[in-house]
Amino acid sequence: MIRYVGKRLLLAVVVVLLVTVATFVLLHLLPGGPARGILGVKATQEQIDAFNHSAGFDQPLPVQYWDYLLRLLHGDLGESYSMNTDVTTLLGERLPKTLVLTATSTLLAIVVALPLGVWQAVRRGGVLDHLGTGIAFVLYATPVFFLSLLLIILFSQALPWFPAQAAQGDTLGELLSQPGSLVLPVLAGAGATVAAFSRYMRASTLDNLTEDYVRTARAKGTPERVILWRHVWPNSLTSVVAMLGYYVPVIFGGSLVVESMFNYPGVGLLFWNAARNADYPVLLGVVLVIAIATVAGALLADLVQLLIDPRIRRAGAHDHA
Amino acid sequence: GAREQHGGGGQNEVPGGTVRFALPPSATPNWILPISYPGYTASYNSAIQSTMYVPLYAYDGTSGAVAMDEQASAAEPPVYSADGRTVTIRLKPLTWSTGTPVTTRDVEFWFNLVRAGKDDWGAYTSGLIPDNVTAFHAVDEHTFTLTLDKTYNNDWFTANQLTYVIPLPHQEWGDGDADRTPEGAKRIFDHLVAEAKNLGTYASNPLWKVVDGPFALRNFTANGAVSLVKNPRYTGEDPARLDGVDFLTFTSSAAEYNVLRAGGVDYGYLPTSNLGQQPELEAQGYTIEPWNGWSITYIPYNFNNPALGKAFSQLYVRQAIQHAVDQQAISSVIWRGTASPGYGPVPQDNDPQYLSDRQKTNPYPFDLDAARNLLASHGWRPGSDGVLTCEGDCGEGVARGTRLEMTLLTESGSDETDGTMQELKSELARIGIELNINSQPLNTVLATGTTCKPEEPSCSWQLSYFGTQGSWYFPAYPSGEQLFTTDASVNFGGYTDAVTDQLVSASTQANAAQTMLDYSARLAEQLPVIWMPNPPYQVSAIDSALHGVSQDPLAGLQPQRWFWTKEVAR
């Protein structure tokens, strides 16, 4: 098992490295480089040259990448071109906020969607199942920015229950001190996820309901409720968990829109602004963080599966690519 | 949150209170040192800096014309010698918050630092300040003279050169007379820059606590949220009437507007698409007011483009294109009346001082027939797809068979810009010009649409638009030396015109008011670029109980003059 985890970790590192290479190369495909955008319309050619020199853009790409890696090893992600702060600080400030947002909305999605999926599977084909499916699809099909706006109009303006923006301030503490302001962003972030997760769970539960062990459990007189929750549920969960791990980038993508709608200064927005301003160090930093989060998510899902599923626990190194 | 009601003020000042001011998205302050540094040029930096560090000369446009704001300046108006080569300046009795007075040494300190670090100074242009000041002479504690390398237009020199000068606290930031040697000055300069590169420490670093302006810094976060408090030690004529100002940051203008609707800002802005909400906002106690900028907006032609550069060089082509721009409609429909048409190189809606009649009366009004005739009479005939093709003598260098099909590189992310471009495309189509629109992030537009030589691959761009926020904000004196003279740094399209060059240099060097008017008329006629409606700096929503606000076209803020006419709890 330790070998298994070790192997997964190694692969994770490889993937993260590949991500940095890919991002690096892609960034350098962009025309013009960042200098103009950073220095503005009024910058002179001398200033642009000086900028390019100090950012190392006059070096060959492999050299630049190597330097980047070396700095990375020292935990140095570079300085933001446009925000006068080093990337580590920026991420340190914003990552927790995004994590709070995404974690709560994902948690909410899980808490709502999984039982919902099971419940629909049990009532397969019934009116409520169709209703649930319909709602899930509508939710899934509603772009997050549209959903956010609807939430704001409904619950912040028509009914002034929650603020239209997240609590401001630099620290996580300030954010958490106004939990009410998190309600709408979390709801908006959870929408599509609830829809997707409940579909998975429904499908997975349906599959498991036709398994032989369910028949065995029935044959020995086990009540349906017990069959559902003590037999089918953990089995359906294993396959859903595997997929949750790969959901990290999707959740992140959603959080970008949520953040911009609710004035929530998180990583998603940082990423977006950095992309528009060609703030390479920040871009690289954020992409790195997302890559790590994705890989970690997959790893975590594997470990959770490892905990739930005794077969994997023993077999250990099964291929899961 | 319950919605917060605004307005309700009386006539009389209620001293104190704070104001919540909404910063535009992604324009968050990021530099505190009052010597600008390349790459750290967010738009609100200088507005905030000037509340803490009083510049030698401040200009604003609050009086209706852009003029010197004596109250906000650290010196009395300059006195130029008859030959124009010596300026004598007398400082006002300001003091630093440590108690030491502001003296000529503090001005000299600025000159020493900037001379030593000019390569890293964001506003540096070779040959201009500080290069054009050959000597600094302190007459006494409060009076000094500057010797200039040649004669300059006085207005230009004061407005566009001396405004850069800001007395700095020599006592606290300097190191004895070390700044009097270039090495020492460079050391100090580098040290200050290094400290300023540490945004996280702004609020705590003792360096930035020494101020001579009406406000001092209380907080400065990496998000760009800044809080100012009244400087109790301020000794000038322009003290703060508020207790403080909080600058709020927003992730998008939609987010800001949502907060504005909820009443969470006192001085904010609204996207033009929400202008229909004016009555509701007014009922909520806001005053809605467009804030016009001291700026012009345009689309440069790339005269060096191998395919169309020669066609662009034909004045009649530019005239035809300009005739197809319905500035009136764009301003009133797409910008909902907040933008104003611009017909030439001088900002048009603030000040008649530099504006020629020629520019003001629009030499090329929207007229598709005129445009068609111009092109038809020069040998352009529509092809099978309706796009004009050169079939006659279309002017020097324009090859037969040239098609008037051009690509416009434009800034993405703004509905107004997208709308303007569609309108432009649509009108140009009607005169037989096909316009392809390629929208890209601002950075890409700027990086792509640069000065180039025809043979370079980077010269493939044809038209470029980066004017959603206005293409160019002028310093107080709106001369065109950076924009339209041959080889000027921001002359991206490579426009050259000997007459223009001469007019521009006259406008900066001679003391004749007429040169600016001539320049204005010349370029309004010559069309070095496509003149476009000039969008407002922003459309503000201001609590109607907040008085003393003037929306300075130069984008200054002067929050020290704001005051409440009602009790605010904060």
Add this chain to the structure above:
Amino acid sequence: MSVLSIENLRVTYGDSPAVDNLSLTVGKGEIVALVGESGSGKSTAALAVLGLLPGNAKVTGSIELAGQDVLGLRGEALRRVRGKGAGMVFQEPMTALNPLRTIGFQLAEAIRNHDEQPKRLKHYRDRCAELLDRVGVPEPRRRLDQYPHQLSGGLRQRVMIAIALAAGPELIIADEPTTALDVTVQQQILDLLRDIREHEGTGTLLITHNMGVVADLADRVLVLRQGRVVEEAATTKLFEHPEADYTKQLLAAVPLLGTASHSEPEPADAVLSLTDVVVTYGGRRVVDSVSLHVGAGEIVGLVGESGSGKTTLGNCALGLVKPKSGGVRVFGEPLNGKARRHIGAVFQDPASSLDPRMTVAQTIAEPLVVHTRQGRRERLRRVRELLDAVELPESLLHRYGHELSGGQRQRVSLARAVVLGPKLLVADEPTSALDVSVQATVLDVLARLHEEFGFGCLFISHDLAVVDRVCDRVAVLSGGRVVEQGPCEQVLRTPEHEYTRALLLASPVPDPARQRERRLARAV
């Protein structure tokens, strides 16, 4: 008094009846067998007893179990009968147990479901351990905390039986309880079922298609065909004097050990020779220096229990597995692309041996497409010939794999394997998924093709009787090693190795009297 009595049971899925007018009783302590080919409705009948049929099944008739009419029961009442009225043992012990729950959990639950005062599961530990002990699971306490995948197939099936016994039912319904198991393990399970009948006095409804198992265990037999009972008789009587034609056919199709006669194979060049082949998976030697030769025109059987390495060895011959050491020579050379042209392969599972997206014609023609440049007509002609050779009507040419029966599919696989006229055929349990009667026809076809093409053949099987019938020579594999090798006459009649002997004794023969003798012989 009977513990189960079914009268006029009729089950339909859609329109066609799966079980038609079935009447049957099981008395206390009686073992009643239900036999019949695949799809004859055996499982359907068994599931009906506990009300476990899927929603689309329509049931009429009556089923009386433990004094209650099962068909009238719903919800809680039905639940109470399940497990208590009858315990159920299913065929596939791996999927029938929940992979995520411990043995202890699944067993305790079976007890708790019928406890008047349900307690927490851990209270039932002692009882669970007793039950496991009863069904012959060694170290029962330790097993309670293990998961299904940690047990061997035989142990799992014992656990299933323990679960069936947990609530003390009067009846055990065992649906193909040994089909998935090795012969030796099968024998143990059969012994256990008999032991339970003797000591607990439970009645048993045994469902199987293996006549040997019937002969070994059952008191009374019902032969089912297409949902109808064609014959019902006491076991001895049935085997001695089968009345219905169908029963006779069925019994005749069962290959019998030691009845085949073998011609002496003439020595020939080896088409396949494996020398000292070693295959390891993760360090474990799965095939351990095996040497084996298949001469031209010779059929060599490879037998052994599950996991003994038969398939692995076969795959080595086919080049699907690279041996760690040792030599694989085909037609005297190491395996190469040219040689592949002359190799054919047939595998166990008829369902997966044909590409479901291809017609019979396309499937059979595929080797021609890969290896020859023949035109369409030419190919089609060849395909027709082959179809003839495997005794399939031409009407099947444009059918897809799933539109064929299992036996037909395996014949198509055979046709594909021999279409290029191979010199070597590797057949990995080609009939083990088939009914005895179907198996007989496929084996006949194989024999005919062998006659015609004269290929050498490596025939893998776990059924000694089949091997005896088909092969000239046989190799017995155990734990990756060949323990005995020689002509069938010799190895299967007078085995030298102990393991071969055990295998032979464990394979049930369809003769109750002989089974009794063999049982006694084993007991000694």
Add this chain to the structure above:
Amino acid sequence: MTTLDPTISLAPAPERRHRGTLSAFLGHRTAVAGGILLLLVLAFCFLGPLLYGSDQVHTNLQAARLAPGAGHPLGTDDLGYDVLGRLMVAGRTSLIVGVVAGLIATAIGAIWGALAGYAGGWADAVLMRIVDTGVAIPALFLLLVAATLVTPSVWVLAVIIGCVSWLVPARLMRAETVTLKERDYVKAISVLGAGRLRIVFRHLIPNAIGTLMVNLTFQIADAILLVAYVSFLGLGVPPPTTDWGAMLSKGITYTYDGAWWLILPPGIAIVLVVCAINFLGDGLRDAFAVRGRR
């Protein structure tokens, strides 16, 4: 952006696939409803302009932001385009991008996954690490870079989105291949010495077609949503081409003005089509999956 990954319920069941697939699909009422709805939308977008003409090329600032009324059943937008007509041309973009992107993603993913799964060993590891890498790079980043490098026309956008979203089908296909290649028929064919490509294209991909088809529907729906996000972020197709996402994201800036005709039509169109496609996929899933049909 999100992806309803259909792996879970798909146990390929080749033996029953053909007969019954169509009837199972037709028996699935919501799926049929989805299909019909989709046809209606297609007709609306592609045939609608023949019946309802409106100038979607030239702006008409004089007629901007008109409320629904005579001449403009759904009003006009901020540039004076007729909203009903615009809905049709925008739908074309959304649908073309969705379908083309879905097809491209599925095609690349299927081939990639099949090659990886069938090759196994090192090649598999390398190919799948590339997929992992792709998954870990935010799609938005790739879109941004791509949009900067090329001018996004409708087709270019479709290709870009397709190239960004092939990762999920690649994963699916690999998983499918790994199980399929253990099938005896694949073994039998490879024993014959058939080439790798023949096996991949003639045997593996056709047999995973059910999975791929279902995934395709989700890919299409996701691509349509992705276009909407891309437009929201200002990277969409250049004007005057437009798509529902762009209409919606522009429309919602007029929410407070109560200009419902700028918001609801594209919003409802997106929701309807994405729902219809998902229902279709759901139906296909049931039609292809045999276990759930017992």
